[in-house]
Amino acid sequence: MEYFYSVKTPRSREIKIKRSTFICALCRVDSMEEAKTFISSVASEHKTATHNCWAYIVGDKGETFHCSDNGEPAGTAGKPMLNVLQSHHMTRIVAVVTRYFGGVKLGIRGLIEAYGEAVESAIALEKLMKLVKINSYRVTLPYAFNDTLLYQLNNLGVVIAETDYTEQVTHGVAVEAHDAPVLEKMLTEYQDGGKLTFEGPLDPEAQEC
Structure with a gap:
């Protein structure tokens, strides 16, 4: 039997990589509409951020998912975030990673690793909830x-x-x-x-x- 997981309550984790600040917010959602509402709320909270990148997965078996680089180079933010969520067999979940640029460019590989690490760090805060x-x-x-x-x-x-x-x-x-x-x-x-x-x-x- 394959199980899927989510978070029980919203959680957030901040990390710094080469002077840039990455803040990952995770929240349990039951629909695309709820995911979009959460994304909008985080973006409103961090209006001055350089980027608010996101990924979400919904459906009993994670069959519906989408992500966005929100201005970062294509494939360097949303997709790495989505990959991390899927690697943990998650669904009914939305992740938003807010980046405040610190003046040092990370490069393509560096961005991919940074956005993935931000999501991993938030997931690691507390045991996931089995659905x-x-x-x-x-x-x-x-x-x-x-x-x-x-x-x-x-x-x-x-x-x-x-x-x-x-x-x-x-x-x-x-x-x-x-x-x-x-x-x-x-x-x-x-x-x-x-x-x-x-x-x-x-x-x-x-x-x-």
């Missing part, structure tokens, strides 16, 4: 069958989010969406056999952990 689609279910069963079910759920890597003990046992369980068919097959077989009842998926939308 996972979660399916949730509610399972109700008699006490006598509970140990058997718990054993099966453990083997499938199912997370028990909550449990209520009343006349019967009720578990709120969660599983990654790609493993949901196996869980549903097992629960359906037990339900058909009169061992338990279940509802779900209750919330098939994307969640993060």
